[in-house]
């Protein structure tokens with residue numbers, strides 16, 4: 001029994017925010033300055049697969065470890081340690097209540113994690129990564145935790161990770177408790193509520209971003225006046241309008257709020273001192289292309305959004321694939337310097 005290896009695996013998908021998380025009111029607990037809302041993409045397209053194992057036979061001197069895409073990764077960071085600590089505490093409580101349970105909480109953890117999307121996609125992987133890490137260990141420990149409870153833990157690994165514990169349309173409610181106990185995600189609607197939704201990732205650059213999200217948002221909180229307007233007025237309005245648009249399957253409203261919120265987020269980046277620029281000329285060409293597509297269609301058929309980097313994600317409905325995807329290939333394919341042809345298209349929100 002002493003050398004028995006306990007093991008559990010899980011996958012977690014990538015999510016792309018349509019109302020952006022940007023700013024921490026408590027950097028230690030990863031508590032945000034505003035709520036956010038995202039669409040979780042299909043696991044068959046973009047996901048992290050993580051296996052967690054533990055055993056009394058794993059040498060204690062080696063401690064916990066994480067093999068990420070085949071390479072040893074550092075687990076000593078405060079965020080990863082916070083996730084391990086929270087999960088072990090919950091397991092230890094179960095073991096204290098039932099002495100017949102094996103003492104998994106005292107054993108070293110080994111994690112093996114793989115992304116199925118190419119690094120060249122230039123997508124941030126921390127959301128899917130921490131969501132998979134937390135759920136794999138929760139499964140290993142047989143914790144009776146709901147997705148919302150797990151989202152509380154994953155949030156401490158990376159803020160956006162709390163949204164990847166759910167499929168479909170997901171809100172991260174900022175909460176107001178000082179200990180973060182009410183800052184967690186919930187599902188606004190299942191993917192099946194709006195099955196025509198599609199996302200297209202336009203890869204401008206796979207290069208690692210210049211300013212990390214963590215440090216970028218700290219600089220914005222500290223220096224941008226525009227940011228105060230965003231968190232007090234713009235985001236609360238956008239959250240309400242976005243939830244309504246999703247409930248009513250109103251693509252024109254969904255698209256307008258998505259584009260306005262991306263623009264607002266990047267405006268606060270530009271208002272940060274010194275300014276932060278995540279979009280480049282190629283990103284702005286994608287915005288113009290979406291404007292052209294919508295003007296030509298005479299209605300809103302496409303919405304762009306940009307995270308902390310130059311790559312665009314375009315949301316559209318399946319029935320508008322031809323004018324949206326066809327035109328983007330045509331407009332951006334050959335003519336724009338710096339554009340890469342490798343796009344990931346037709347991504348469906350996960351079930």
Ligand code: 2P0
Pocket residue numbers: 016017019020021022030036124126127157158159160161213214306307308
């Ligand atoms: C989002 N981003 O809502 C926003 C939009 C980037 C722009 O969440 O410091 O990697 O680990 O909590 O979650 C990226 O920030 O930051 C992010 P940490 P995270 O998706």
